[in-house]
Each structure stands twice: as C-alpha cells, then as structure tokens.
Amino acid sequence: MYRALIDRLEQDGTLRLEEYLTLIQHRESVREYAAQRAVAVRQQYYGNTVYIRGLIEFTNYCQNNCYYCGLRKDNTALERYRLSVEDIIDCADTGYSLGFRTFVIQGGEDAYYSDEMLCEAVSNIKRRHPDCAVTLSLGERSTESYRRLKEAGADRYLLRHETANPVHYKRLHPPAMHFENRLRCINDLKALGYQVGIGFMVGSPFQTEKDLAGELLFIKNIAPQMVGIGPFISHKDTPFKHFENGSAELTTFLLSLIRLTLPSVLLPATTALGTIDPLGREKGIAAGANVLMPNLSPVGVRKKYMLYDNKICTGEEAAQCIVCLKKRIAKTGCEIVTDKGDYKHEV
Numbered sequence: 001m002y003r004a005l006i007d008r009l010e011q012d013g014t015l016r017l018e019e020y021l022t023l024i025q026h027r028e029s030v031r032e033y034a035a036q037r038a039v040a041v042r043q044q045y046y047g048n049t050v051y052i053r054g055l056i057e058f059t060n061y062c063q064n065n066c067y068y069c070g071l072r073k074d075n076t077a078l079e080r081y082r083l084s085v086e087d088i089i090d091c092a093d094t095g096y097s098l099g100f101r102t103f104v105i106q107g108g109e110d111a112y113y114s115d116e117m118l119c120e121a122v123s124n125i126k127r128r129h130p131d132c133a134v135t136l137s138l139g140e141r142s143t144e145s146y147r148r149l150k151e152a153g154a155d156r157y158l159l160r161h162e163t164a165n166p167v168h169y170k171r172l173h174p175p176a177m178h179f180e181n182r183l184r185c186i187n188d189l190k191a192l193g194y195q196v197g198i199g200f201m202v203g204s205p206f207q208t209e210k211d212l213a214g215e216l217l218f219i220k221n222i223a224p225q226m227v228g229i230g231p232f233i234s235h236k237d238t239p240f241k242h243f244e245n246g247s248a249e250l251t252t253f254l255l256s257l258i259r260l261t262l263p264s265v266l267l268p269a270t271t272a273l274g275t276i277d278p279l280g281r282e283k284g285i286a287a288g289a290n291v292l293m294p295n296l297s298p299v300g301v302r303k304k305y306m307l308y309d310n311k312i313c314t315g316e317e318a319a320q321c322i323v324c325l326k327k328r329i330a331k332t333g334c335e336i337v338t339d340k341g342d343y344k345h346e347v
C-alpha cells in the first residue's frame with residue numbers, strides 16, 4: 001500500500017500533503033523501497049556520479065541570532081575569524097589543484113565584507129578558473145547586492161529557508177528575522193538567474209511530521225536546482241542546547257522523497273548527516289543524494305566554524321578528506337567526479 005504511494009510519487013513527481021504525511025509516518029516499512037526508486041531515478045539523470053563542491057568558510061562572524069546556530073551573534077564563547085579576499089582566492093587555487101570545479105563561498109552574515117570585496121573574490125576566482133562554478137552562501141542580502149554578485153560571475157546561491165511553516169520559523173529565529181524576507185531573497189535569486197539551493201533542518205525543535213510533509217510541497221512549488229537538508233544537532237552554547245538531535249534515519253528517508261519529488265535536483269549528503277552518523281554520508285548517497293561538500297577552509301580556522309557540536313572533518317586537510325571520501329563513496333558503487341556538475345534539466 002505504501003509502495004503504491006512511492007510509485008505514484010515517482011510517476012507524478014508530487015503527492016498531496018496527507019499522502020506525504022502517511023509516508024513519513026510509515027517510513028520504516030517503505031524506506032528501502034523509496035531508496036531503491038530514488039537511486040534508480042538519480043541514475044537516469046546522473047548515472048553513478050557524485051559531485052564534489054569545495055566549501056570555503058570565510059567568516060564565522062554573524063549579525064544574526066538564530067536560536068539553533070553556534071555562530072549566532074550572542075555566542076561569546078566562540079573565537080571569531082575572517083579570511084581576506086586573498087585568502088579566499090588562495091583556497092580556491094588549492095581546491096582547483098585538488099580537482100574541485102565548484103567553490104562554495106560560505107559565511108555568516110558579516111557586514112565587514114562589502115559588495116566590492118565579495119565581487120572581487122568572485123570575479124578573481126572566475127578569471128583564474130573559467131571552467132569552475134562559484135556558489136555563494138552569504139545569507140540574506142539586498143536585491144541590488146545579489147545583482148552585483150551575479151554580474152561579478154557568481155553562478156549559484158544557497159539559502160536554506162529553514163522551515164516552510166511561518167509559525168515554526170518564528171520559533172527558530174528571533175523577532176528581527178522574517179520569513180517573508182527569506183522568500184523575497186529566494187525569489188530574487190531565481191529571478192536573477194542563479195541556480196538556487198534551499199533547504200531545512202530535519203528534527204529541528206518544534207518541527208512536526210506535518211511540517212515535514214509541508215516541506216516537500218514547498219520544495220516542489222519553488223522547484224530549486226539544489227536542496228540541502230541535514231539533521232538538527234544541538235550546540236552547547238545556544239538557546240537550543242537541551243533539544244534532541246534530528247536522526248539520520250528520517251533525514252535519509254526525506255532525501256529519497258526529495259529525489260522522487262524533484263528527479264534531477266542536486267542533493268548533498270551533508271556534513272551534519274555525517275556528524276550524526278559515522279556512515280551518514282554514505283547512507284545519504286544510497287538514499288538518492290548525489291553531492292558532497294568537503295571543506296577547503298584552512299585547517300587553522302575549521303574548528304571555529306562550529307554550527308553544531310562535534311562537527312566532523314575539522315582536523316583534516318582538504319587533501320585528506322578527498323582521499324577519505326573517494327574510499328567511502330567507492331563502497332556505495334558510486335564514483336566521485338571532478339566536473340562542474342551543473343543542474344540537468346528534466347526531460
């Protein structure tokens with residue numbers, strides 16, 4: 001009976017809210033079938049290739065105070081750092097020689113970096129490596145800023161919506177942050193021609209199974225090129241320190257449902273998934289994900305980019321992670337490739 005729902009999801013690319021909810025509630029009995037169909041669908045578009053994106057975490061300053069995040073402004077226990085524009089470009093150069101063809105420039109919302117500085121980093125990387133994609137992940141900005149960064153050569157932008165339920169959004173964020181502005185940003189990015197990534201945490205405080213069903217409809221409706229999801233993991237110096245972590249099981253099941261909902265989406269098996277479960281990233285790939293985002297940041301700053309407790313890969317060099325990931329992924333029957341890995345349109 002639940003298999004028939006998975007079949008219909010594969011056929012139509014969508015279900016009704018109650019049907020998604022039914023699947024989520026009965027996930028244990030269909031998880032294997034869902035994963036099998038999700039992998040088959042991924043194969044149709046991407047074969048057995050897994051794309052890698054080099055993550056450059058260039059600042060851990062943030063003007064926001066999200067209740068769940070270790071980089072929040074009021075976390076005074078965190079030692080802060082900023083990379084210079086030259087450092088960012090150096091990271092990309094190192095990444096290029098390791099085989100990366102996408103660089104993700106990610107940071108907290110840090111007004112220290114002007115549009116000019118960020119545009120300089122983007123245009124320099126694009127000039128030095130014309131065969132690469134530059135992805136930005138800089139949070140909420142003005143329409144004009146997004147326009148200038150696009151003009152400087154940025155190709156993609158990641159901005160998780162965090163939750164599709166505006167009431168839930170209020171419980172995860174202080175009053176200064178607004179769901180409507182998130183949506184404005186996501187719509188701007190789409191209109192400007194970025195390949196856009198959205199996403200949410202699985203098992204964040206106050207999230208219900210119905211909220212998760214709503215996430216799948218929201219994602220279908222926005223139709224992004226990328227969707228990043230990972231389990232919520234509590235951080236000891238945040239207001240959410242006492243909340244339970246999200247689970248790898250629910251995260252991987254949702255990865256399968258997302259793959260079936262948006263067949264050609266670029267779907268990372270995230271670091272948070274690898275943190276909550278030592279084999280989390282492999283399980284994510286086996287559930288339908290096709291992207292990994294290892295860290296390219298200098299080892300000296302990695303431990304300071306602590307969004308949540310016990311984050312993995314904070315002591316390793318980028319080169320070590322690549323070797324590690326290649327071994328891990330080979331065991332799933334997939335293969336890491338080093339091309340730009342653009343979104344493939346549905347046929």
Ligand code: 5AD
Nearest residue numbers: 068069160231232233234272307308
């Ligand atoms: N657990 C898991 N993911 C988190 N993020 C922030 N804090 C946490 C946490 N405690 C995610 C958010 C955000 C991205 C930068 O990291 O979804 O968009």
Ligand code: SF4
Nearest residue numbers: 062064066069072108
């Ligand atoms: Fe800042 Fe992003 Fe963390 Fe919120 S989730 S505090 S915006 S880095």
Ligand code: FES
Nearest residue numbers: 313316321324325
């Ligand atoms: Fe970083 Fe395994 S991927 S150490």
